[in-house]
Amino acid sequence: MKLLLISNPTAGTNGTGLLGEVIEPLSTLFDEIVIRNTKQAGDAMHFAEESSAFDAVVVIGGDGTVFETINGVAKLENRPILGIIPGGTCNDFARTLGLPMAPRLAAEAIAMQHVVQVDLGQVGDSYFLNFLGVGLVAEASIGIDTEEKARLGKMGYYLSTIRSSLEAKPFEYELILDEGRHMTGEAVLILAANGESLGGIETNLSDGAYNDGKLDLVIVDEVNLTTIRDVILQKIGLANDPSFTHILTSGFQLKTKEAKVIDTDGEKAIHTPITVKVLPEYLRMYGGTD
Numbered sequence: 001m002k003l004l005l006i007s008n009p010t011a012g013t014n015g016t017g018l019l020g021e022v023i024e025p026l027s028t029l030f031d032e033i034v035i036r037n038t039k040q041a042g043d044a045m046h047f048a049e050e051s052s053a054f055d056a057v058v059v060i061g062g063d064g065t066v067f068e069t070i071n072g073v074a075k076l077e078n079r080p081i082l083g084i085i086p087g088g089t090c091n092d093f094a095r096t097l098g099l100p101m102a103p104r105l106a107a108e109a110i111a112m113q114h115v116v117q118v119d120l121g122q123v124g125d126s127y128f129l130n131f132l133g134v135g136l137v138a139e140a141s142i143g144i145d146t147e148e149k150a151r152l153g154k155m156g157y158y159l160s161t162i163r164s165s166l167e168a169k170p171f172e173y174e175l176i177l178d179e180g181r182h183m184t185g186e187a188v189l190i191l192a193a194n195g196e197s198l199g200g201i202e203t204n205l206s207d208g209a210y211n212d213g214k215l216d217l218v219i220v221d222e223v224n225l226t227t228i229r230d231v232i233l234q235k236i237g238l239a240n241d242p243s244f245t246h247i248l249t250s251g252f253q254l255k256t257k258e259a260k261v262i263d264t265d266g267e268k269a270i271h272t273p274i275t276v277k278v279l280p281e282y283l284r285m286y287g288g289t290d
Contacts, residue, residue, distance in 0.1 A: 001055040003030040004080070006047050006069055008038045008061030008087065018060065022085055022107035026058065029111045038065065048072025056081040056286075058110060060103065062088015066129065067265040074120060074127040074282070083110045083286040089200070092265075093130045096195035096210055098288025110286040117211045117281035121194055121264075123274050128264040129283075130195035132276060134254070135171060136188050136220065137198070137263050170222070172257040177217075177249045178277075189220035190254065192276060213280035217252065219245040251277035 003026060007019060019035065026033060034054070036047045044059065045068040051057045057080050059069045066084055073079050084094040085106045097116070099106045121128040131137070170186035177183070192215040196203055203216075221244075255273040262270045 001030045002032045002053070003034065004047065004051045004054040004057045005033055005035045006038065006044050006057065006059045006061070006065070007035060008044065008059075008065040010038075018087065018103055021104040022060065025104065025107040025111045029113065030056070042068065044068035045072040049075060051080055052076045052078045054080045056083060058083035058085060058107075058286075060085045060087045063090055063092055063130070063266050064088070066093060067267050070120070070129050070265075070283075071127050074122075074279075079283065081115055081284045081286060085110070090197070092197040092200065093195045095197040095200070095202075096130070097285060099286075100288070109288050112289050114287050114289050115284050116287040118283045118285045119194055119211055119213060120279045120282040121192065121215060121276060122279055123262070123264065123276045124270060126264060126270065127279075128194070130193070130265050131198060131263075132192045132215075132265075133263045134190050134256070134260045134272060137191060171260060174255040175217075175219075176253040177247070178251040179249060181247075183219075185219075185221070187219050187221055189218070191218040191220075192216070192249075192252075193218065194278075211281055212248075213278055214248040214250055215276070215278055217247045217249050219247075221245075251275070 005019075005023075005026070023033060036043075038044050038047075038061070044061070044065045048057060048069045049072040051073060057069060057073060059065055059082075065088070069082070073082060084091070084097065084099060085103050086094045086099065086101050087103060091101060094101070094106065099109055118129070121132060123132060170188050172186055173184065173190060175181075175183040175190075191198075193203060194210055194215055196210075253273070253275050259271045261268050262272065262274060264270070
């Protein structure tokens with residue numbers, strides 16, 4: 001079997017000796033390993049776009065590198081199996097897949113060949129694996145201090161979320177679900193989740209599943225002290241808070257009175273209005289063995 005190994009050397013926990021740690025267990029499964037190191041934004045996506053001749057693509061890096069890799073592979077007719085070796089700050093979808101956070105252990109889990117089918121979200125010509133959000137989640141991401149993130153890791157995300165929560169202002173929205181429901185109102189956050197972790201925090205969405213053909217759509221009307229407390233305690237609890245509306249949907253259209261930035265897996269390149277759909281079981285990925 002032939003593997004393309006995409007590595008981001010500048011990701012949060014990715015260091016000089018990390019490649020050596022993961023190649024040994026991966027070589028028990030793959031006869032040939034081609035290593036491509038990213039040097040600038042967009043490299044991982046370009047490498048992934050040229051991966052159709054490989055049996056698998058494994059990415060070492062954070063959520064941004066995973067996002068690029070997913071968007072490269074999603075365009076292919078013959079899509080290789082995807083694997084994630086956590087090397088960033090939050091590693092959200094690796095957590096959803098049940099992969100160990102230690103890179104060598106994640107590589108050993110991949111070598112066990114536990115392959116699962118995974119849904120993929122699509123908005124326009126872009127794809128997302130973990131979440132799409134407008135409002136608070138995008139504002140928190142924009143508000144992250146780069147030095148603070150480098151120094152504090154996940155705590156930098158939490159501090160940014162708390163700051164954004166205190167300043168959150170509702171926006172007017174209109175939602176049309178594929179199932180026929182029409183909703184209007186005001187919210188500080190609209191989140192469509194495919195994964196079970198956001199910023200390294202479990203969302204506790206009771207119906208959360210990455211291969212059910214549905215997104216967990218969460219509408220947050222207001223931010224209160226309970227929300228801030230849960231961020232501090234690293235427990236979001238989206239499924240249980242009465243100020244949150246939780247719906248399962250296979251897709252939706254979203255309009256806002258004023259154009260709002262959309263955050264897809266941490267990347268912010270599009271604005272409302274948007275049309276979102278689920279591509280059921282579109283990807284094959286290596287999961288944990290539990």
